[in-house]
Every structure is written in C-alpha cells, then in structure tokens.
Amino acid sequence: MTRTTIDLWVGFFVALGLAALLFLALKVGNLAAASAGETYTIQAKFDNIGGLKVRAPVKSAGVVVGRVSEIRFDPESYQAVVKMQLDTRYRFPRDTFVTINTSGLLGEQYIGLDAGGDTDMLKSGDVVKKTQSAVVLEKLISQFMFNKAAEDSGGSGKK
Amino acid sequence: MVSRFLQTLGNMVTKRIFRLGFAARFFVAIFLQSGTAFRRLNLTLREIYFSGVLSLIIILVSGLFVGMVLGLQGYDTLQRYGSTEALGILVALSLVRELGPVVAALLFASRAGSAITAEIGLMKATEQLSAMEMMAVNPIARVVAPRFWGGVVSMPLLAALFSAMGILGGYLVGVQLIGVDEGSFWSQMQASVDFQKDILNGVIKSFVFGIIVSWVAVFEGYDADPTAEGVSRATTRTVVTSSLAILAADFILTAFMFTGA
Numbered sequence: 413m414t415r416t417t418i419d420l421w422v423g424f425f426v427a428l429g430l431a432a433l434l435f436l437a438l439k440v441g442n443l444a445a446a447s448a449g450e451t452y453t454i455q456a457k458f459d460n461i462g463g464l465k466v467r468a469p470v471k472s473a474g475v476v477v478g479r480v481s482e483i484r485f486d487p488e489s490y491q492a493v494v495k496m497q498l499d500t501r502y503r504f505p506r507d508t509f510v511t512i513n514t515s516g517l518l519g520e521q522y523i524g525l526d527a528g529g530d531t532d533m534l535k536s537g538d539v540v541k542k543t544q545s546a547v548v549l550e551k552l553i554s555q556f557m558f559n560k561a562a563e564d565s566g567g568s569g570k571k
Numbered sequence: 572m573v574s575r576f577l578q579t580l581g582n583m584v585t586k587r588i589f590r591l592g593f594a595a596r597f598f599v600a601i602f603l604q605s606g607t608a609f610r611r612l613n614l615t616l617r618e619i620y621f622s623g624v625l626s627l628i629i630i631l632v633s634g635l636f637v638g639m640v641l642g643l644q645g646y647d648t649l650q651r652y653g654s655t656e657a658l659g660i661l662v663a664l665s666l667v668r669e670l671g672p673v674v675a676a677l678l679f680a681s682r683a684g685s686a687i688t689a690e691i692g693l694m695k696a697t698e699q700l701s702a703m704e705m706m707a708v709n710p711i712a713r714v715v716a717p718r719f720w721g722g723v724v725s726m727p728l729l730a731a732l733f734s735a736m737g738i739l740g741g742y743l744v745g746v747q748l749i750g751v752d753e754g755s756f757w758s759q760m761q762a763s764v765d766f767q768k769d770i771l772n773g774v775i776k777s778f779v780f781g782i783i784v785s786w787v788a789v790f791e792g793y794d795a796d797p798t799a800e801g802v803s804r805a806t807t808r809t810v811v812t813s814s815l816a817i818l819a820a821d822f823i824l825t826a827f828m829f830t831g832a
Contacts, residue, residue, distance in 0.1 A: 418620045425624045429728025432735035440663050441766035
C-alpha cells in the first residue's frame with residue numbers, strides 16, 4: 413500500500429474519531445448548552461442541602477435558568493452556602509424564594525426559584541434571604557412516626 | 572518434596588520479578604527512543620493504520636450491538652419502575668464511563684495487540700531485529716516505538732467511536748423500535764451526562780488502556796522465544812495479560828474518578 417493511501421485512511425480514521433468525540437461532547441454531554449451565554453452569580457444559605465451537587469440545575473417554572481457552581485460550609489453561621497450562576501437573560505426580584513427540590517421521589521436534587529414581587533432585581537454577588545432547605549426523608553419519617561406514637565399514647569390515655 | 576516445591580515456587584516468583592523489571596526498563600527505553608517515531612511520522616502513521624483503521628469494523632459493529640443490547644435490557648428493567656424515559660441516561664453513562672473504554676480496549680488487545688506481538692515476535696524469530704542492530708539501527712526506535720505510539724493514539728479514538736455507535740444502537744432500539752419518547756431520551760441523557768466527569772474521564776481511561784495494551788503487546792513480541800511455538804505463546808500471553816491488566820486498571824481508575832462527591 414502506498415504512503416498516500418495510508419495517509420488518507422489514517423486521516424479518515426482520526427477525523428471519524430474526533431467526530432465521535434464531538435458527538436459525545438455536544439449531543440450526549442450537552443457541553444454547548446452548558447457553557448453558552450453570559451452568567452451572573454448569586455448566593456443562598458441553607459440549613460441543609462441534602463444531596464445537592466455542584467452543576468445541579470437551577471430551575472424556575474421548570475425551565476433551567478442556571479447551574480450550581482460552588483457549595484461550601486460557612487463556619488460562622490453553620491450553614492451551607494450555595495453559589496449559583498444564572499443566565500443573564502433571566503432576572504429575578506430580590507425577594508425571590510429559593511428552595512431545594514427533588515425531581516420525582518428518588519431523582520436528583522435541583523434548586524427551584526419562585527419569583528417574588530419586588531421591583532429591585534438580584535445583582536451579581538447578592539445573597540438571597542428567603543430559602544427553604546432540602547427535605548430529608550429520614551427526618552420526615554421520624555417526625556411522622558413520633559407524631560403517630562404521641563397520638564396513639566394520647567388516645568389510649570383517654571380510654 | 573516440600574523443599575523442591577518451594578524451590579520451584581521461588582524460581583517462578585524470581586523469574587516473574589525479573590521479567591517485570593525488564594518490562595519496566597523496556598517501557599522507559601520506548602520513551603527514550605520515541606524521537607524517531609515522531610520525527611519519521613510515516614512510521615507511526617503506518618502503525619495507526621494497522622492498529623486503528625483496520626480495527627474500525629470490529630469496533631463499530633460491536634459498539635452498535637452492545638448499545639442495542641443495552642437498549643433492550645435497560646428498557647426491560649426500567650419499565651418495571653415506570654421510568655423508561657431514563658433509558659438515555661442508562662445507555663449513555665454505561666457506555667461513556669465503562670463499556671466504551673473497557674470493551675474497546677479488550678477488542679483492541681485481541682485484534683491489534685496480538686497482531687503487534689506476532690509481528691515483532693516473527694521479526695525476532697527471523698533475526699530481522701538482530702540484523703537491524705548489526706546495521707546500527709536501534710530496533711526499539713525503528714520497530715517498537717512507532718507500534719507503541721500507533722496503539723496509544725488509536726485507542727481513545729476507537730473508544731469514542733465505540734461509545735458513539737453504542738448510543739446510536741441504544742437510540743435505534745429504544746426510540747425507533749420500542750417507542751421510548753425521543754425528546755426524553757436525549758434530554759435526560761444531556762441533563763445527566765457531564766462532559767468533564769463522564770466523557771473526559773472515559774477518554775483518559777481509554778488513553779491509559781491504550782498505553783497498557785501497546786506496552787504489553789510490544790514487550791511480549793520483543794521478549795518472545797524466537798521459535799514458532801514461542802511466538803504463539805507470546806501472542807496468547809498478550810491477550811491474557813493485557814485483558815487482565817485492563818480490568819484491574821479499570822477498577823483503580825474508576826475508584827479514583829467516580830467515587831466521592
């Protein structure tokens with residue numbers, strides 16, 4: 413086989429391999445959507461973030477408007493500080509309510525934004541005051557069991 | 572009786588350790604002699620052709636079928652929990668993180684690794700390597716290094732092609748044949764597959780597997796007994812050793828890459 417034919421086949425092979433990588437990055441990993449557009453950063457403090465992860469989606473009305481960029485622990489307030497990068501196309505009032513939700517019963521956790529009625533909008537670096545922590549299933553169940561037990565013991569006392 | 576057994580065992584272990592030392596020295600020698608492989612690029616291109624381009628068919632067809640099987644099995648399991656829309660995530664993550672790099676590397680070891688060992692082993696048996704040394708041509712620079720780098724370059728590209736074909740296979744079975752919602756299939760996949768954590772780590776894995784397979788293949792060929800039987804045994808050893816090394820390395824790499832937060 414001549415050298416030119418080998419060059420042609422190797423070139424074809426490398427192009428095909430790179431195309432496959434590009435397909436994986438853009439179509440499967442959605443890299444284009446992840447890095448597109450200007451963003452601004454806001455912060456929120458939570459008592460408990462549950463299983464929230466960096467790069468989890470930030471949604472408003474079910475639409476992805478940003479991503480979680482950093483999660484750290486604040487040793488002064490003993491709370492979790494979550495930094496979010498929001499798309500500059502979407503502006504939210506200062507009294508926006510930030511919650512940690514779960515998609516489905518056992519799905520991944522994401523941040524939900526419920527817009528308030530303030531006329532001032534959130535700016536880059538702002539800290540959101542109104543937050544609601546993640547629901548921890550174990551806590552919820554133990555609370556339910558405790559209430560149930562208290563109810564039962566109260567009931568038998570009346571008898 | 573016992574002392575003879577212990578002596579045999581000791582000899583075997585010592586021989587293995589000597590061989591491991593020689594393999595490590597050989598690995599360093601390949602790197603030191605790699606200048607020729609890069610200066611005379613046509614040598615490396617020829618090896619990319621033999622180990623990469625000629626392995627394309629087996630990689631593409633296997634990738635398609637593995638993806639199709641994943642689509643079928645994934646659908647069967649997911650429908651019990653009423654979450655067939657998660658089929659895209661299941662197919663993509665299985666392929667990009669594990670099956671793509673690992674199965675492509677196992678196929679590469681069987682198809683290209685064995686061929687490299689047989690070629691170098693035959694060169695040794697027919698004293699072509701000695702003839703090169705007589706002519707002051709370093710066989711590691713002229714024969715081994717281009718084959719090594721040809722394998723290292725080919726492997727990540729083949730693994731990417733395997734994963735891409737597998738995802739297409741999963742799409743064909745899941746969406747076109749069974750009728751999973753196309754929008755859910757792609758959007759769930761895109762929401763869950765992370766470029767850096769999943770795709771890039773998969774590429775790093777396949778690069779490491781490329782080094783392992785190519786190293787084992789060229790070493791076994793170079794170290795083969797210069798007889799027909801010796802070459803055949805070296806070829807078998809290449810497939811066995813590199814397959815086991817791939818699986819062990821996969822465990823270690825997975826432990827590093829995908830555990831923790």
